[in-house]
Amino acid sequence: MRGARVAYNGRMRSEELVGALDGLPGVEVSVNGDGTVTVDVPAIGDSARLDPADVLNCSHVASPTGAPAVHLGVRRGHEQLPLVVTVGDVVFMPSYAADMLVSGADVRVPGAPDMVAYSEMHRDVRALGRALDEPEAEFDPEMLAATLLVHRCFLAGAMRVGLWPVRVAAWWEYAWARVGAQLPLGEFRADPAFDRLLADVAAARQGAGT
Known part of the structure; x- marks a missing residue:
């Protein structure tokens, strides 16, 4: 998956993360009272809850099927984990x-x-x-x-x-x-x-x- 990448050197704001994900078909994005962002994907019956400060970068990409997607780099400790939000689904890296x-x-x-x-x-x-x-x-x-x-x-x-x-x-x-x-x-x-x-x-x- 390739696309235009946007890097964040400071704290990413909730509205920036919402803006990056807004418009993806089959995805509903909302901001919680504590500033975290919920990415709800009804087709899979689950939601990803993200702290914008942990999102190190994002790219607007195309999935292998050609569907639009957003690739996020999510900080977990010293690691950066990939999370791809696409039409009605999410793609992630299994643990070791x-x-x-x-x-x-x-x-x-x-x-x-x-x-x-x-x-x-x-x-x-x-x-x-x-x-x-x-x-x-x-x-x-x-x-x-x-x-x-x-x-x-x-x-x-x-x-x-x-x-x-x-x-x-x-x-x-x-x-x-x-x-x-x-x-x-x-x-x-x-x-x-x-x-x-x-x-x-x-x-x-x-x-x-x-």
């Missing part, structure tokens, strides 16, 4: 598998993408959960462990750029509850943010009566 597991754990991951679209994440995580319900389904334990780890990387990556993927996490938690204890996978690191996400999953299920 080694950051998901306790130190010293054996990490075996199949080819994971450098970037993943939210819609693709939801599709893949849901598909695995449904596949586990197939009576005749058989899975290689190592491949299944690696796939669940990659999906956890997707979720962590989404959360790092301000998303809160409750519905996707519900499918991941369902799959993990079904087979996680049987898999050759190291222990996950403590992650209070992920624990809060799963608490919201539990609350949503309770509210839905499931």
Whole structure:
């Protein structure tokens, strides 16, 4: 994706971020009382909440399909993470598998993408959960462990750029509850943010009566 880039040397203001995103089809942008900006994408059922001060640069680009998009560089600690907001979707970088597991754990991951679209994440995580319900389904334990780890990387990556993927996490938690204890996978690191996400999953299920 290429396009015109606008760099910000000082604090980016809320109205500047709103202006950069305004007009993208399928995206609703609003400013919160604390000055953060909510980027709501109804098609995926989620919103990214961003502090304008953490947005280091933005570019108006075209997605691989030719649809308009905005590429943001989002500061997280000493890193700059890419976040692409496009028509009805967002694209982000998954977290690293080694950051998901306790130190010293054996990490075996199949080819994971450098970037993943939210819609693709939801599709893949849901598909695995449904596949586990197939009576005749058989899975290689190592491949299944690696796939669940990659999906956890997707979720962590989404959360790092301000998303809160409750519905996707519900499918991941369902799959993990079904087979996680049987898999050759190291222990996950403590992650209070992920624990809060799963608490919201539990609350949503309770509210839905499931």
